[in-house]
Amino acid sequence: MDHHSWIKDEIGRLRQNNLWRSLRSVESLPLGRAKIDGREIILLGSNNYLGLSAHPQVIEAAKNALVGFGTGSSGSRLTTGNLNLYAELEEKIAKLKQTEAAIVFSSGYLANIGVISVLAVEGDLILSDQLNHASIIDGCRLSKAEKLIYLHSDLTHLEHLLKDAGRYQRRWIITDGVFSMDGDIAPLPAIYDLACRYGARLIVDDAHGFGVLGRKGSGTVEYFGLSKNRDIIQIGTLSKAVGGLGGYVAASKNLIDLLINQARSFIFSTGLPPATLAAAAAAVDIIHSCVETRQKLLGNARKLKNELHQHKFDFLVNETQIIPLIIGSAKRTLHFSEVLFEHGVYAPAIRPPTVPEGTSRLRISVIATHTDDDIRKVIQALIESRTSVDKIYQL
Ligand SMILES: Cc1ncc(COP(=O)(O)O)c(C=O)c1O
Known part of the structure:
Protein backbone atom coordinates (compact mmCIF):
# COMPACT_ATOMS: atom_id res chain seq x y z
CA MET A 1 0.00 0.00 0.00
CA ASP A 2 1.41 3.44 -0.88
CA HIS A 3 1.88 6.23 1.68
CA HIS A 4 -1.20 8.15 0.58
CA SER A 5 -3.57 5.17 0.80
CA TRP A 6 -2.13 4.12 4.15
CA ILE A 7 -2.79 7.59 5.65
CA LYS A 8 -6.36 7.54 4.27
CA ASP A 9 -6.91 4.07 5.74
CA GLU A 10 -5.62 5.12 9.16
CA ILE A 11 -7.97 8.13 9.19
CA GLY A 12 -10.88 5.91 8.14
CA ARG A 13 -10.10 3.44 10.93
CA LEU A 14 -10.00 6.16 13.60
CA ARG A 15 -13.26 7.69 12.36
CA GLN A 16 -15.00 4.33 12.25
CA ASN A 17 -14.01 3.60 15.86
CA ASN A 18 -15.14 7.07 17.04
CA LEU A 19 -11.55 7.80 18.01
CA TRP A 20 -10.99 10.65 15.57
CA ARG A 21 -9.70 13.81 17.29
CA SER A 22 -10.00 17.29 15.88
CA LEU A 23 -8.96 20.72 17.06
CA ARG A 24 -11.48 23.22 18.35
CA SER A 25 -10.47 26.86 18.00
CA VAL A 26 -10.84 28.90 21.21
CA GLU A 27 -11.31 32.61 20.49
CA SER A 28 -10.82 33.87 24.04
CA LEU A 29 -10.53 32.43 27.54
CA PRO A 30 -12.31 34.50 30.17
CA LEU A 31 -11.86 32.70 33.52
CA GLY A 32 -13.91 29.50 33.74
CA ARG A 33 -15.30 30.16 30.26
CA ALA A 34 -14.27 29.96 26.62
CA LYS A 35 -15.42 31.77 23.52
CA ILE A 36 -15.82 29.22 20.76
CA ASP A 37 -17.63 29.73 17.43
CA GLY A 38 -18.59 33.21 18.64
CA ARG A 39 -20.40 31.89 21.74
CA GLU A 40 -19.26 32.21 25.34
CA ILE A 41 -19.68 28.89 27.10
CA ILE A 42 -18.79 27.43 30.49
CA LEU A 43 -15.46 25.60 30.34
CA LEU A 44 -15.31 22.40 32.37
CA GLY A 45 -12.09 20.86 31.11
CA SER A 46 -9.60 23.50 32.17
CA ASN A 47 -6.49 22.79 34.25
CA ASN A 48 -6.14 26.46 35.19
CA TYR A 49 -7.48 25.38 38.57
CA LEU A 50 -6.75 28.54 40.58
CA GLY A 51 -7.38 31.00 37.75
CA LEU A 52 -3.79 32.24 38.01
CA SER A 53 -3.35 32.66 34.24
CA CYS A 290 -3.78 31.44 48.47
CA VAL A 291 -5.41 29.11 50.99
CA GLU A 292 -8.89 30.54 50.37
CA THR A 293 -8.67 30.07 46.59
CA ARG A 294 -7.71 26.43 47.14
CA GLN A 295 -10.66 26.00 49.50
CA LYS A 296 -12.97 27.61 46.96
CA LEU A 297 -11.72 25.24 44.24
CA LEU A 298 -12.24 22.10 46.31
CA GLY A 299 -15.56 23.51 47.61
CA ASN A 300 -16.75 23.97 44.02
CA ALA A 301 -15.78 20.38 43.25
CA ARG A 302 -17.72 19.13 46.29
CA LYS A 303 -20.83 21.12 45.30
CA LEU A 304 -20.77 19.77 41.77
CA LYS A 305 -20.23 16.20 42.98
CA ASN A 306 -23.17 16.51 45.42
CA GLU A 307 -25.42 17.68 42.59
CA LEU A 308 -24.20 14.92 40.28
CA HIS A 309 -24.88 12.37 43.00
CA GLN A 310 -28.40 13.70 43.61
CA HIS A 311 -29.17 13.50 39.92
CA LYS A 312 -27.80 9.96 39.69
CA PHE A 313 -24.86 10.59 37.37
CA ASP A 314 -22.19 7.90 37.25
CA PHE A 315 -18.89 9.50 38.27
CA LEU A 316 -15.72 8.29 39.95
CA VAL A 317 -15.52 9.33 43.59
CA ASN A 318 -12.35 11.14 44.71
CA GLU A 319 -11.23 14.11 46.81
CA THR A 320 -9.99 16.37 44.06
CA GLN A 321 -11.13 18.92 41.49
CA ILE A 322 -11.14 16.33 38.67
CA ILE A 323 -14.55 14.69 38.19
CA PRO A 324 -14.63 11.81 35.70
CA LEU A 325 -18.19 11.39 34.43
CA ILE A 326 -18.20 7.88 33.02
CA ILE A 327 -20.28 7.42 29.84
CA GLY A 328 -18.92 4.12 28.46
CA SER A 329 -18.53 3.83 24.69
CA ALA A 330 -16.43 6.28 22.71
CA LYS A 331 -19.39 6.98 20.38
CA ARG A 332 -21.82 7.88 23.13
CA THR A 333 -19.23 9.99 24.96
CA LEU A 334 -18.47 11.98 21.84
CA HIS A 335 -22.15 12.51 21.25
CA PHE A 336 -22.74 13.55 24.89
CA SER A 337 -19.92 16.09 24.69
CA GLU A 338 -21.37 17.56 21.49
CA VAL A 339 -24.91 17.85 22.89
CA LEU A 340 -23.53 19.40 26.07
CA PHE A 341 -21.66 21.93 23.94
CA GLU A 342 -24.96 22.89 22.31
CA HIS A 343 -26.28 23.49 25.85
CA GLY A 344 -23.44 25.96 26.54
CA VAL A 345 -20.95 23.76 28.42
CA TYR A 346 -17.63 22.45 27.07
CA ALA A 347 -16.32 19.22 28.61
CA PRO A 348 -14.05 17.31 26.24
CA ALA A 349 -14.75 13.64 25.48
CA ILE A 350 -11.89 11.49 26.75
CA ARG A 351 -11.57 8.21 24.85
CA PRO A 352 -9.02 5.40 24.35
CA PRO A 353 -6.07 5.30 24.31
CA THR A 354 -6.15 8.05 26.98
CA VAL A 355 -8.49 5.87 29.10
CA PRO A 356 -9.21 2.11 28.96
CA GLU A 357 -11.75 0.75 26.45
CA GLY A 358 -15.36 1.01 27.68
CA THR A 359 -14.58 3.79 30.20
CA SER A 360 -14.81 6.81 27.90
CA ARG A 361 -15.80 9.84 29.89
CA LEU A 362 -16.27 13.54 30.18
CA ARG A 363 -13.38 14.79 32.27
CA ILE A 364 -14.99 17.59 34.18
CA SER A 365 -12.72 19.86 36.16
CA VAL A 366 -13.98 22.89 38.02
CA ILE A 367 -11.83 25.92 38.74
CA ALA A 368 -11.85 28.28 41.73
CA THR A 369 -13.63 31.11 39.90
CA HIS A 370 -16.68 29.08 38.88
CA THR A 371 -19.74 30.48 40.67
CA ASP A 372 -22.74 28.73 42.21
CA ASP A 373 -24.72 29.97 39.24
CA ASP A 374 -22.22 28.28 36.86
CA ILE A 375 -22.63 25.02 38.78
CA ARG A 376 -26.45 25.26 38.54
CA LYS A 377 -26.20 25.88 34.78
CA VAL A 378 -23.79 22.98 34.34
CA ILE A 379 -26.11 20.57 36.14
CA GLN A 380 -29.10 21.74 34.12
CA ALA A 381 -27.14 21.32 30.88
CA LEU A 382 -25.95 17.84 31.92
CA ILE A 383 -29.48 16.70 32.77
CA GLU A 384 -30.91 17.98 29.48
CA SER A 385 -28.04 16.49 27.47
CA ARG A 386 -28.41 13.12 29.18
CA THR A 387 -32.12 13.06 28.36
CA SER A 388 -31.56 13.73 24.67
CA VAL A 389 -28.62 11.31 24.36
CA ASP A 390 -30.52 8.56 26.21
CA LYS A 391 -33.48 8.98 23.82
CA ILE A 392 -31.26 8.35 20.79
CA TYR A 393 -29.53 5.31 22.28
CA GLN A 394 -32.80 3.72 23.39
CA LEU A 395 -34.14 3.72 19.83
C1 LIG B 1 0.01 13.70 35.20
C2 LIG B 1 0.59 14.56 34.12
N1 LIG B 1 1.92 14.59 33.94
C3 LIG B 1 2.49 15.33 32.99
C4 LIG B 1 1.73 16.12 32.16
C5 LIG B 1 2.42 16.90 31.08
O1 LIG B 1 2.55 18.22 31.45
P1 LIG B 1 2.70 19.37 30.36
O2 LIG B 1 1.32 19.62 29.83
O3 LIG B 1 3.27 20.51 31.11
O4 LIG B 1 3.63 18.86 29.30
C6 LIG B 1 0.34 16.16 32.33
C7 LIG B 1 -0.54 17.03 31.53
O5 LIG B 1 -0.66 17.10 30.40
C8 LIG B 1 -0.25 15.35 33.31
O6 LIG B 1 -1.57 15.31 33.47
Whole structure:
Protein backbone atom coordinates (compact mmCIF):
# COMPACT_ATOMS: atom_id res chain seq x y z
CA MET A 1 0.00 0.00 0.00
CA ASP A 2 1.41 3.44 -0.88
CA HIS A 3 1.88 6.23 1.68
CA HIS A 4 -1.20 8.15 0.58
CA SER A 5 -3.57 5.17 0.80
CA TRP A 6 -2.13 4.12 4.15
CA ILE A 7 -2.79 7.59 5.65
CA LYS A 8 -6.36 7.54 4.27
CA ASP A 9 -6.91 4.07 5.74
CA GLU A 10 -5.62 5.12 9.16
CA ILE A 11 -7.97 8.13 9.19
CA GLY A 12 -10.88 5.91 8.14
CA ARG A 13 -10.10 3.44 10.93
CA LEU A 14 -10.00 6.16 13.60
CA ARG A 15 -13.26 7.69 12.36
CA GLN A 16 -15.00 4.33 12.25
CA ASN A 17 -14.01 3.60 15.86
CA ASN A 18 -15.14 7.07 17.04
CA LEU A 19 -11.55 7.80 18.01
CA TRP A 20 -10.99 10.65 15.57
CA ARG A 21 -9.70 13.81 17.29
CA SER A 22 -10.00 17.29 15.88
CA LEU A 23 -8.96 20.72 17.06
CA ARG A 24 -11.48 23.22 18.35
CA SER A 25 -10.47 26.86 18.00
CA VAL A 26 -10.84 28.90 21.21
CA GLU A 27 -11.31 32.61 20.49
CA SER A 28 -10.82 33.87 24.04
CA LEU A 29 -10.53 32.43 27.54
CA PRO A 30 -12.31 34.50 30.17
CA LEU A 31 -11.86 32.70 33.52
CA GLY A 32 -13.91 29.50 33.74
CA ARG A 33 -15.30 30.16 30.26
CA ALA A 34 -14.27 29.96 26.62
CA LYS A 35 -15.42 31.77 23.52
CA ILE A 36 -15.82 29.22 20.76
CA ASP A 37 -17.63 29.73 17.43
CA GLY A 38 -18.59 33.21 18.64
CA ARG A 39 -20.40 31.89 21.74
CA GLU A 40 -19.26 32.21 25.34
CA ILE A 41 -19.68 28.89 27.10
CA ILE A 42 -18.79 27.43 30.49
CA LEU A 43 -15.46 25.60 30.34
CA LEU A 44 -15.31 22.40 32.37
CA GLY A 45 -12.09 20.86 31.11
CA SER A 46 -9.60 23.50 32.17
CA ASN A 47 -6.49 22.79 34.25
CA ASN A 48 -6.14 26.46 35.19
CA TYR A 49 -7.48 25.38 38.57
CA LEU A 50 -6.75 28.54 40.58
CA GLY A 51 -7.38 31.00 37.75
CA LEU A 52 -3.79 32.24 38.01
CA SER A 53 -3.35 32.66 34.24
CA ALA A 54 -5.40 35.87 34.57
CA HIS A 55 -4.16 37.06 37.97
CA PRO A 56 -3.11 40.76 37.77
CA GLN A 57 0.26 40.14 39.53
CA VAL A 58 1.04 37.28 37.15
CA ILE A 59 0.17 39.32 34.08
CA GLU A 60 2.19 42.28 35.34
CA ALA A 61 5.25 40.07 35.90
CA ALA A 62 4.89 38.60 32.41
CA LYS A 63 4.57 42.08 30.85
CA ASN A 64 7.70 43.36 32.61
CA ALA A 65 9.74 40.35 31.49
CA LEU A 66 8.47 40.71 27.94
CA VAL A 67 9.54 44.34 27.82
CA GLY A 68 12.85 43.64 29.58
CA PHE A 69 13.98 40.51 27.72
CA GLY A 70 11.88 40.30 24.52
CA THR A 71 9.80 37.33 23.37
CA GLY A 72 12.26 34.44 23.36
CA SER A 73 15.13 32.97 25.35
CA SER A 74 17.41 32.64 22.29
CA GLY A 75 18.78 29.15 22.92
CA SER A 76 18.85 26.04 25.05
CA ARG A 77 19.72 26.54 28.70
CA LEU A 78 23.22 25.14 28.33
CA THR A 79 23.99 27.67 25.61
CA THR A 80 22.48 31.17 25.73
CA GLY A 81 18.97 30.56 27.05
CA ASN A 82 19.57 30.36 30.80
CA LEU A 83 17.93 33.68 31.74
CA ASN A 84 18.37 34.70 35.38
CA LEU A 85 14.57 34.36 35.69
CA TYR A 86 15.14 30.58 35.86
CA ALA A 87 17.19 30.75 39.05
CA GLU A 88 14.51 32.82 40.77
CA LEU A 89 11.72 30.44 39.71
CA GLU A 90 13.67 27.30 40.66
CA GLU A 91 14.46 28.69 44.09
CA LYS A 92 10.78 29.37 44.70
CA ILE A 93 9.76 25.88 43.58
CA ALA A 94 12.43 24.23 45.77
CA LYS A 95 11.30 26.34 48.74
CA LEU A 96 7.66 25.38 48.29
CA LYS A 97 8.58 21.73 47.83
CA GLN A 98 11.11 21.82 50.69
CA THR A 99 13.76 20.20 48.52
CA GLU A 100 17.42 21.08 48.15
CA ALA A 101 17.02 22.14 44.53
CA ALA A 102 14.70 22.26 41.53
CA ILE A 103 15.14 22.45 37.77
CA VAL A 104 12.70 23.77 35.18
CA PHE A 105 12.16 22.00 31.84
CA SER A 106 10.16 23.43 28.94
CA SER A 107 7.12 21.26 29.76
CA GLY A 108 5.95 18.58 32.16
CA TYR A 109 6.14 16.06 29.33
CA LEU A 110 9.81 16.90 28.74
CA ALA A 111 10.54 16.71 32.48
CA ASN A 112 9.08 13.22 32.75
CA ILE A 113 10.85 11.75 29.75
CA GLY A 114 14.10 13.42 30.81
CA VAL A 115 14.10 12.25 34.41
CA ILE A 116 13.03 8.68 33.79
CA SER A 117 15.47 8.08 30.93
CA VAL A 118 18.41 9.49 32.93
CA LEU A 119 17.71 7.77 36.26
CA ALA A 120 16.43 4.33 35.27
CA VAL A 121 19.27 2.73 33.31
CA GLU A 122 20.07 -0.75 32.05
CA GLY A 123 20.03 -3.24 34.93
CA ASP A 124 17.37 -1.24 36.84
CA LEU A 125 13.66 -1.97 37.25
CA ILE A 126 10.83 0.56 36.91
CA LEU A 127 7.51 -0.18 38.61
CA SER A 128 4.89 2.09 37.08
CA ASP A 129 1.20 2.50 38.03
CA GLN A 130 -1.24 1.20 35.42
CA LEU A 131 -2.93 4.62 35.11
CA ASN A 132 0.17 6.80 34.93
CA HIS A 133 0.18 9.69 32.48
CA ALA A 134 1.35 9.17 28.88
CA SER A 135 4.51 11.22 29.52
CA ILE A 136 5.57 8.71 32.19
CA ILE A 137 4.82 5.85 29.82
CA ASP A 138 6.94 7.52 27.13
CA GLY A 139 9.73 8.13 29.67
CA CYS A 140 9.64 4.42 30.50
CA ARG A 141 9.80 3.58 26.80
CA LEU A 142 12.94 5.71 26.44
CA SER A 143 14.61 4.15 29.47
CA LYS A 144 16.79 1.07 29.06
CA ALA A 145 15.60 -0.33 32.40
CA GLU A 146 13.11 -3.20 32.64
CA LYS A 147 9.53 -2.08 33.21
CA LEU A 148 6.65 -3.67 35.06
CA ILE A 149 3.17 -2.17 35.40
CA TYR A 150 1.41 -2.59 38.77
CA LEU A 151 -2.38 -2.55 39.05
CA HIS A 152 -3.72 0.90 39.78
CA SER A 153 -2.72 1.96 43.34
CA ASP A 154 -2.70 -1.74 44.28
CA LEU A 155 -0.23 -2.09 47.16
CA THR A 156 -0.47 -5.86 47.30
CA HIS A 157 0.49 -6.13 43.65
CA LEU A 158 3.27 -3.57 44.04
CA GLU A 159 4.71 -5.45 47.02
CA HIS A 160 4.46 -8.74 45.15
CA LEU A 161 6.56 -7.27 42.31
CA LEU A 162 9.05 -5.68 44.73
CA LYS A 163 9.59 -8.99 46.55
CA ASP A 164 10.85 -10.45 43.32
CA ALA A 165 13.02 -7.46 42.35
CA GLY A 166 16.13 -8.09 44.45
CA ARG A 167 18.23 -8.99 41.42
CA TYR A 168 18.01 -5.51 39.84
CA GLN A 169 20.74 -2.99 40.65
CA ARG A 170 18.15 -0.28 41.47
CA ARG A 171 14.36 -0.17 41.73
CA TRP A 172 12.25 2.91 40.85
CA ILE A 173 8.55 3.29 41.67
CA ILE A 174 6.75 5.90 39.56
CA THR A 175 3.25 7.19 40.17
CA ASP A 176 1.06 10.18 39.43
CA GLY A 177 0.27 12.07 42.68
CA VAL A 178 -3.25 12.89 41.46
CA PHE A 179 -4.26 10.74 38.49
CA SER A 180 -5.08 12.98 35.56
CA MET A 181 -8.11 11.12 34.19
CA ASP A 182 -9.52 9.52 37.39
CA GLY A 183 -8.71 12.37 39.79
CA ASP A 184 -7.88 10.02 42.68
CA ILE A 185 -4.85 10.51 44.91
CA ALA A 186 -2.11 7.87 45.00
CA PRO A 187 -1.67 6.26 48.46
CA LEU A 188 1.79 7.81 48.83
CA PRO A 189 2.50 6.98 52.51
CA ALA A 190 2.02 3.25 51.87
CA ILE A 191 3.91 3.37 48.55
CA TYR A 192 6.77 5.25 50.21
CA ASP A 193 6.82 2.70 53.01
CA LEU A 194 7.13 -0.14 50.47
CA ALA A 195 9.86 1.78 48.64
CA CYS A 196 11.88 2.06 51.88
CA ARG A 197 11.36 -1.58 52.80
CA TYR A 198 12.45 -2.91 49.41
CA GLY A 199 15.23 -0.43 48.63
CA ALA A 200 13.38 1.43 45.87
CA ARG A 201 13.23 5.19 45.12
CA LEU A 202 9.85 6.87 44.72
CA ILE A 203 9.17 9.33 41.87
CA VAL A 204 5.90 11.28 42.03
CA ASP A 205 4.45 13.24 39.10
CA ASP A 206 2.31 15.83 40.85
CA ALA A 207 1.00 17.70 37.81
CA HIS A 208 -2.53 17.95 39.23
CA GLY A 209 -1.69 18.19 42.93
CA PHE A 210 0.74 21.13 42.73
CA GLY A 211 -0.96 24.35 43.80
CA VAL A 212 -4.07 22.46 44.91
CA LEU A 213 -3.24 19.99 47.70
CA GLY A 214 -1.56 20.69 51.01
CA ARG A 215 -1.89 23.78 53.19
CA LYS A 216 0.82 25.60 51.22
CA GLY A 217 -0.25 24.10 47.91
CA SER A 218 3.00 22.18 47.56
CA GLY A 219 1.05 19.13 46.42
CA THR A 220 0.41 15.51 47.24
CA VAL A 221 3.66 14.96 49.15
CA GLU A 222 2.80 17.86 51.51
CA TYR A 223 -0.85 16.70 51.71
CA PHE A 224 0.34 13.40 53.19
CA GLY A 225 2.91 15.04 55.49
CA LEU A 226 5.82 13.46 53.60
CA SER A 227 7.76 16.63 52.72
CA LYS A 228 10.50 15.79 55.24
CA ASN A 229 11.33 12.68 53.24
CA ARG A 230 13.88 14.30 50.96
CA ASP A 231 14.53 11.13 48.98
CA ILE A 232 11.14 11.42 47.18
CA ILE A 233 11.72 12.82 43.68
CA GLN A 234 8.94 15.22 42.72
CA ILE A 235 8.04 16.11 39.16
CA GLY A 236 5.34 18.58 38.18
CA THR A 237 4.14 21.05 35.64
CA LEU A 238 3.69 24.80 35.44
CA SER A 239 0.85 24.40 32.95
CA LYS A 240 -1.99 23.57 35.33
CA ALA A 241 -2.58 25.37 38.68
CA VAL A 242 0.41 27.65 37.91
CA GLY A 243 -1.46 28.76 34.78
CA GLY A 244 1.42 28.88 32.30
CA LEU A 245 3.84 26.45 30.71
CA GLY A 246 6.87 24.42 31.82
CA GLY A 247 7.75 21.40 33.93
CA TYR A 248 9.98 20.95 36.95
CA VAL A 249 11.84 18.39 39.01
CA ALA A 250 12.39 19.03 42.72
CA ALA A 251 15.03 16.84 44.34
CA SER A 252 18.61 16.85 45.67
CA LYS A 253 21.23 19.17 44.17
CA ASN A 254 23.27 16.22 42.87
CA LEU A 255 20.29 14.70 41.10
CA ILE A 256 19.45 18.04 39.49
CA ASP A 257 23.07 18.48 38.35
CA LEU A 258 22.98 15.03 36.74
CA LEU A 259 19.80 15.97 34.85
CA ILE A 260 21.43 19.16 33.57
CA ASN A 261 24.24 17.02 32.19
CA GLN A 262 22.31 14.07 30.84
CA ALA A 263 18.60 14.76 30.23
CA ARG A 264 18.29 15.04 26.46
CA SER A 265 14.89 16.75 26.68
CA PHE A 266 16.61 19.45 28.79
CA ILE A 267 19.77 19.79 26.74
CA PHE A 268 18.35 19.72 23.23
CA SER A 269 15.37 22.06 23.59
CA THR A 270 15.13 25.85 23.72
CA GLY A 271 14.56 27.57 27.07
CA LEU A 272 11.15 28.97 27.94
CA PRO A 273 10.16 32.52 26.94
CA PRO A 274 10.98 35.18 29.58
CA ALA A 275 7.33 36.17 30.09
CA THR A 276 6.45 32.53 30.84
CA LEU A 277 9.22 32.25 33.45
CA ALA A 278 8.33 35.49 35.20
CA ALA A 279 4.63 34.64 35.19
CA ALA A 280 5.35 31.24 36.75
CA ALA A 281 7.52 32.80 39.48
CA ALA A 282 4.73 35.25 40.37
CA ALA A 283 2.17 32.43 40.34
CA VAL A 284 4.28 30.20 42.62
CA ASP A 285 4.50 33.12 45.09
CA ILE A 286 0.71 33.37 45.10
CA ILE A 287 0.32 29.60 45.51
CA HIS A 288 2.23 29.74 48.83
CA SER A 289 -0.52 31.80 50.42
CA CYS A 290 -3.78 31.44 48.47
CA VAL A 291 -5.41 29.11 50.99
CA GLU A 292 -8.89 30.54 50.37
CA THR A 293 -8.67 30.07 46.59
CA ARG A 294 -7.71 26.43 47.14
CA GLN A 295 -10.66 26.00 49.50
CA LYS A 296 -12.97 27.61 46.96
CA LEU A 297 -11.72 25.24 44.24
CA LEU A 298 -12.24 22.10 46.31
CA GLY A 299 -15.56 23.51 47.61
CA ASN A 300 -16.75 23.97 44.02
CA ALA A 301 -15.78 20.38 43.25
CA ARG A 302 -17.72 19.13 46.29
CA LYS A 303 -20.83 21.12 45.30
CA LEU A 304 -20.77 19.77 41.77
CA LYS A 305 -20.23 16.20 42.98
CA ASN A 306 -23.17 16.51 45.42
CA GLU A 307 -25.42 17.68 42.59
CA LEU A 308 -24.20 14.92 40.28
CA HIS A 309 -24.88 12.37 43.00
CA GLN A 310 -28.40 13.70 43.61
CA HIS A 311 -29.17 13.50 39.92
CA LYS A 312 -27.80 9.96 39.69
CA PHE A 313 -24.86 10.59 37.37
CA ASP A 314 -22.19 7.90 37.25
CA PHE A 315 -18.89 9.50 38.27
CA LEU A 316 -15.72 8.29 39.95
CA VAL A 317 -15.52 9.33 43.59
CA ASN A 318 -12.35 11.14 44.71
CA GLU A 319 -11.23 14.11 46.81
CA THR A 320 -9.99 16.37 44.06
CA GLN A 321 -11.13 18.92 41.49
CA ILE A 322 -11.14 16.33 38.67
CA ILE A 323 -14.55 14.69 38.19
CA PRO A 324 -14.63 11.81 35.70
CA LEU A 325 -18.19 11.39 34.43
CA ILE A 326 -18.20 7.88 33.02
CA ILE A 327 -20.28 7.42 29.84
CA GLY A 328 -18.92 4.12 28.46
CA SER A 329 -18.53 3.83 24.69
CA ALA A 330 -16.43 6.28 22.71
CA LYS A 331 -19.39 6.98 20.38
CA ARG A 332 -21.82 7.88 23.13
CA THR A 333 -19.23 9.99 24.96
CA LEU A 334 -18.47 11.98 21.84
CA HIS A 335 -22.15 12.51 21.25
CA PHE A 336 -22.74 13.55 24.89
CA SER A 337 -19.92 16.09 24.69
CA GLU A 338 -21.37 17.56 21.49
CA VAL A 339 -24.91 17.85 22.89
CA LEU A 340 -23.53 19.40 26.07
CA PHE A 341 -21.66 21.93 23.94
CA GLU A 342 -24.96 22.89 22.31
CA HIS A 343 -26.28 23.49 25.85
CA GLY A 344 -23.44 25.96 26.54
CA VAL A 345 -20.95 23.76 28.42
CA TYR A 346 -17.63 22.45 27.07
CA ALA A 347 -16.32 19.22 28.61
CA PRO A 348 -14.05 17.31 26.24
CA ALA A 349 -14.75 13.64 25.48
CA ILE A 350 -11.89 11.49 26.75
CA ARG A 351 -11.57 8.21 24.85
CA PRO A 352 -9.02 5.40 24.35
CA PRO A 353 -6.07 5.30 24.31
CA THR A 354 -6.15 8.05 26.98
CA VAL A 355 -8.49 5.87 29.10
CA PRO A 356 -9.21 2.11 28.96
CA GLU A 357 -11.75 0.75 26.45
CA GLY A 358 -15.36 1.01 27.68
CA THR A 359 -14.58 3.79 30.20
CA SER A 360 -14.81 6.81 27.90
CA ARG A 361 -15.80 9.84 29.89
CA LEU A 362 -16.27 13.54 30.18
CA ARG A 363 -13.38 14.79 32.27
CA ILE A 364 -14.99 17.59 34.18
CA SER A 365 -12.72 19.86 36.16
CA VAL A 366 -13.98 22.89 38.02
CA ILE A 367 -11.83 25.92 38.74
CA ALA A 368 -11.85 28.28 41.73
CA THR A 369 -13.63 31.11 39.90
CA HIS A 370 -16.68 29.08 38.88
CA THR A 371 -19.74 30.48 40.67
CA ASP A 372 -22.74 28.73 42.21
CA ASP A 373 -24.72 29.97 39.24
CA ASP A 374 -22.22 28.28 36.86
CA ILE A 375 -22.63 25.02 38.78
CA ARG A 376 -26.45 25.26 38.54
CA LYS A 377 -26.20 25.88 34.78
CA VAL A 378 -23.79 22.98 34.34
CA ILE A 379 -26.11 20.57 36.14
CA GLN A 380 -29.10 21.74 34.12
CA ALA A 381 -27.14 21.32 30.88
CA LEU A 382 -25.95 17.84 31.92
CA ILE A 383 -29.48 16.70 32.77
CA GLU A 384 -30.91 17.98 29.48
CA SER A 385 -28.04 16.49 27.47
CA ARG A 386 -28.41 13.12 29.18
CA THR A 387 -32.12 13.06 28.36
CA SER A 388 -31.56 13.73 24.67
CA VAL A 389 -28.62 11.31 24.36
CA ASP A 390 -30.52 8.56 26.21
CA LYS A 391 -33.48 8.98 23.82
CA ILE A 392 -31.26 8.35 20.79
CA TYR A 393 -29.53 5.31 22.28
CA GLN A 394 -32.80 3.72 23.39
CA LEU A 395 -34.14 3.72 19.83
C1 LIG B 1 0.01 13.70 35.20
C2 LIG B 1 0.59 14.56 34.12
N1 LIG B 1 1.92 14.59 33.94
C3 LIG B 1 2.49 15.33 32.99
C4 LIG B 1 1.73 16.12 32.16
C5 LIG B 1 2.42 16.90 31.08
O1 LIG B 1 2.55 18.22 31.45
P1 LIG B 1 2.70 19.37 30.36
O2 LIG B 1 1.32 19.62 29.83
O3 LIG B 1 3.27 20.51 31.11
O4 LIG B 1 3.63 18.86 29.30
C6 LIG B 1 0.34 16.16 32.33
C7 LIG B 1 -0.54 17.03 31.53
O5 LIG B 1 -0.66 17.10 30.40
C8 LIG B 1 -0.25 15.35 33.31
O6 LIG B 1 -1.57 15.31 33.47
